[in-house]
Amino acid sequence: MAKADRTRGADKTTDGMGRRRRLELIPDQVSHDTVECLETLLRYARAGDVIGIAFAAALKRRAYVADTAGECSRNPTFARGMIAALDDRLSARVHHADPDGIR
Numbered sequence: 001m002a003k004a005d006r007t008r009g010a011d012k013t014t015d016g017m018g019r020r021r022r023l024e025l026i027p028d029q030v031s032h033d034t035v036e037c038l039e040t041l042l043r044y045a046r047a048g049d050v051i052g053i054a055f056a057a058a059l060k061r062r063a064y065v066a067d068t069a070g071e072c073s074r075n076p077t078f079a080r081g082m083i084a085a086l087d088d089r090l091s092a093r094v095h096h097a098d099p100d101g102i103r
Contacts, residue, residue: 054079 044050052071058064072079 052079054082 041050041053045053050070052069052073052075054068054072056064056066068076068079072082
């Protein structure tokens with residue numbers, strides 16, 4: 001890709017010879033805190049401390065996946081209680097995010 005013309009008023013979508021440049025999108029960044037959280041859970045699971053999981057994971061383009069594994073699949077009542085506790089925590093974050101109640 002040719003360098004963009006840096007003169008005042010130059011068309012930023014063309015190269016120095018007037019040809020259209022290919023525009024490149026900035027790639028999505030890796031969520032390092034998500035990776036760290038998953039690695040910690042995996043470490044606990046390998047040690048036998050995590051025996052089940054109920055999860056919802058945010059994917060690109062506002063998609064998501066939600067599922068259960070292990071004890072949370074075998075005992076859905078317990079998993080629903082865990083998810084209710086998570087829902088309570090998320091609700092508290094929403095309502096405490098702005099003390100004026102403006103969202």
